[in-house]
Amino acid sequence: SQQGEEDPQALSIQEGENATMNCSYKTSINNLQWYRQNSGRGLVHLILIRSNEREKHSGRLRVTLDTSKKSSSLLITASRAADTASYFCATDSGGYQKVTFGTGTKLQVIP
Amino acid sequence: GAVVSQHPSWVICKSGTSVKIECRSLDFQATTMFWYRQFPKQSLMLMATSNEGSKATYEQGVEKDKFLINHASLTLSTLTVTSAHPEDSSFYICSARPLSGGGTGANVLTFGAGSRLTVL
Numbered sequence: 014s015q016q017g018e019e020d021p022q023a024l025s026i027q028e029g030e031n032a033t034m035n036c037s038y039k040t041s042i043n044n045l046q047w048y049r050q051n052s053g054r055g056l057v058h059l060i061l062i063r064s065n066e067r068e069k070h071s072g073r074l075r076v077t078l079d080t081s082k083k084s085s086s087l088l089i090t091a092s093r094a095a096d097t098a099s100y101f102c103a104t105d106s107g108g109y110q111k112v113t114f115g116t117g118t119k120l121q122v123i124p
Numbered sequence: 125g126a127v128v129s130q131h132p133s134w135v136i137c138k139s140g141t142s143v144k145i146e147c148r149s150l151d152f153q154a155t156t157m158f159w160y161r162q163f164p165k166q167s168l169m170l171m172a173t174s175n176e177g178s179k180a181t182y183e184q185g186v187e188k189d190k191f192l193i194n195h196a197s198l199t200l201s202t203l204t205v206t207s208a209h210p211e212d213s214s215f216y217i218c219s220a221r222p223l224s225g226g227g228t229g230a231n232v233l234t235f236g237a238g239s240r241l242t243v244l
Contacts, residue, residue: 046232054238055130055217055236058232058233061232101167111173112158116166116167117166117167
């Protein structure tokens, strides 16, 4: 079953603008990860944030985690056309450390 | 960096035939590999967790007799779709977790490029 739900489902912005995607989940987690997927391709890991962390940065990416609200956000600053892709949050849950994915946000960056 | 190779990248088969998809970790050992299925414009659904040397653990609703998983070595897991039907057409993606999973990298999966199955 899927753990997370993402919001918005689709987002269209102009190049140079910032893009924010939100992820909500239901149960306690060990960590939360964000992945990117270009159409019809495999997944690329972007960033991992642990349950005891509140914010993390990687290049133009900024991830926040609020375990009290069971939510996370991914901010992409100064977006580029090449950022056009689907973005998924994924949560670590269960004794086998399986990773389950959210519903995804489809981002379109218009040049 | 860690690389997971998935083969074939796409396959077309006739209804009733079986199709095998391979997932290999090329430069690391993985005791655990995961198989996901993705329908068009949808998210990834975990199908099963494959553990080296033992039976796979299937998610609820996934038919283990239809989706046979074998994890014979620390670098190879296979998914066989038996007696495939058009509704099995989908994008199948595998991922592998490194054997030495301590620290921050413990849960960072490496994903294959995916295999697109079309059953006619």
